[in-house]
Amino acid sequence: MMLTGARILMECLLEQGVDTVFGYPGGAVLNLYDALFEYRAKIRHVRTAHEQAAAHAADGYARASGKTGVCIATSGPGATNLVTGIATAYADSVPMVAITGNVARPLLGKNSFQEVEITAITRPVTKKSIPVQDVSELANVVREAFFLANSGRKGPVLIDIPKDVSAQTAEYVPAPRRSPEQSPPPSRESLRRAAAMLSESERPLLYGGGGVIAADAEREFARLAETLDAPVSCSLMCQGGFDQKDARYLGMLGMHGTKASAEAMKNCDLLIAVGTRFSDRVLCDAGRFARNCRILQIDIDPKEFGKNVGVDLRLQGDVKAVLGELLPLLTQRRHETWMQCAEQWKRDYPMRQQGQGAEDVLPQDVMEALCRLAGPEAILTTEVGQHQMWAAQFASFRNPRTFLTSGGLGTMGFGLGAAIGAKTAMPERTVVNIAGDGSFRMNCAELSTLSRERIPVLELIFSNSTLGMVRQWQKLFYGGRFSASDVEDAIDCEKLAQAFGVRAMTIHCKSEIEQVLSEALNCGEPVLVNCPVGKDLNVLPMVPSTGSVEEPILAMDE
Structure with a gap:
């Protein structure tokens, strides 16, 4: 026709x-x-x-x-x-x-x-x-x-x-949808070498990247962890690619990863990297990354092998397909002493924010309450900054495609648009965007989209009147000279939301967290929740870009 x-x-x-x-x-x-x-x-x-x-x-x-x-x-x-x-x-x-x-x-x-x-x-x-x-x-x-x-x-x-x-x-002549091109599997010899490497390891550490989720390979990834009897760490892009309630999970690895993951990296004899590109935010000082272990890397993109860090064995292909070929070659392992070490590191280095007063609002308390109230199927999107890391550190992700964040480009202003898309795609799921002051100013006009389209997204703003991550770096490395990082101004985000036709409320103190979040999650309409937090709260642990990922900073002298 x-x-x-x-x-x-x-x-x-x-x-x-x-x-x-x-x-x-x-x-x-x-x-x-x-x-x-x-x-x-x-x-x-x-x-x-x-x-x-x-x-x-x-x-x-x-x-x-x-x-x-x-x-x-x-x-x-x-x-x-x-x-x-x-x-x-x-x-x-x-x-x-x-x-x-x-x-x-x-x-x-x-x-x-x-x-x-x-x-x-x-x-x-x-x-x-x-x-x-x-x-x-x-x-x-x-x-x-x-x-x-x-x-x-x-x-x-x-x-x-x-x-x-x-x-x-x-x-116009109709045509059927063309299936995506499949990457060829690794050679049988490479798979056998990988299986031998895995069977020889006594202290394996499994590290997942965004490719696990992109390939819908979370089940195969979990089976690999169980078969190897290995602790698991994930990148920012793999949050939800492994059930974080699983006892094997150590937390993120990298610049703002957990001390438990850092200790596992320092002491493992084999790092199995699945669907990850070894970004600079994970490596930090690449010369001191994974110095004491061998590395097996599984990735679909051949350009990622050896780009940022050398590896001992590479398996190229779709993560789901590669793991499907590899798992039958493995036998069940038991590493009781190694797993006990991993559990001890989690006990020794718990993730806990400290406030000055009993009623101080801490992002950790807010994120933990949000996850408890919204449930494991809720989708969290984020902007970029301290709030992004607090979400990754303190939320508990149990399912894939529930944490949407700009990992590679680090785009302030990403989250609210992404939340609109996520809620449109998955209307039956709760969708919450986590923001900070600076990012909110970049995309606040999209509140009008929520209002006009009646998209019931919760916009949660950790407001501290500063560009928090910039301030944190200025504090550490620029002598406390806070050049252009304060955003103290006359903007009232609640009134702004109401001007766009979006309901608004504020968490004033710790005892209000649960009540306000519960009301916001159940109101059935677009809503903004303003959550003032301390200007000098930091994202910790932290590894400077020139530091070793094995030695994160755990505390900052204010």
Whole structure:
């Protein structure tokens, strides 16, 4: 059948199972939005207050559901406003298809109104950026974009559609959805060598990264831990990839990881790294990382082997598939003394924040109460800063895809858009965004999206009138010179929320934590909870970027 480019796009989105797109209209995408109106019974459109939030919402939708997120923006500034969100998804390997409009083809390259070469701008932060030259190419380009976004190491793909292409007509022929390309399994010899390495280890430490969740491999990862009889640590991106109520779990590893994980790293004889890229926030001083052990790395991306740290054996492939091949080669191990050491380290170095007074509000108490009240199926998103680390340290994640955070790019402003996407994808689940003052100022206009779309997300702000993580570094390394890090101003976030049509409340003291959170979680509407905390609360443990991950700072002299 003959269809316009805009309608071909809609039909291809339906082919790919898309039910929701996030975006903001503009001149170059008016044909697309006219088609969205026609297809509104099949494809929901959520208009955010800013294009960056549309990209973050598509990202959050993908992380929460495991499907591919989709966002749309117009040309020029609309397209460039997506770039931070696209880069965020790229850094964390999130499948996304970003669709931009552009000026009509005769105007390309002439510095036309709202024209940028968005495919060139986004090439470094996408798996592929594809300009559509003719309407006859459009259907295959869309299909290729979804295929690429989900093949191998997942990530974002951008499609740029000139306005006249979306108006042209062409023959549309339906096609079935193409399955993602599967990575070939490791050789049998490599698997046998890995099995031998695992059987020889007396003090194994299992370390999981975001690839565990991306591959839906949490069950295989848990079976590996049980079969090896090994303690487990996870990266920031793997929170929820292993049940944190399991006695084997030691906490995060890295710059703000637990002392128990640091001790396990120092004393293990084999580190089994699964689906992780060994980021600088985990390694800190790479020269002093894992000095006393061998490393077995399992990852889908061959570029990650040896990039940041040398490894003794590599197994390339999809984590779920590799573990599926490896587990039958292993026999049940028992490491009672090693596991007793791990348990003792957890007792010796508990995670506990200290306040000055009995009624002081501490993030640890808030996060523990939130998790207890919201339950293990709740999805927590975060902005970036101290609050992000407090959420990772003190919340208890028992299921995958319940902690959505910007790990690689560290994007302030990510969380509220991601919460909008997560709640849209999983409407039956409780969704809470954890924020700080600085991040809240970056995306507070998205409260209008919550209100207009009636999306019942809880926005929880740890407000301390400062850029807390910046202040903490200035305290430690810049002589206490707090240059531009205080954000004491006249903003009343409760009144601001109410102006947007969002309910607001405040936790004033420790005894109010449970009552306020319970009311907020059960009100059935968008709600903001302001939670003032002390300006000089720190995120501890902490490893300086030049320090050894095995020797974290446990206390700071104020």
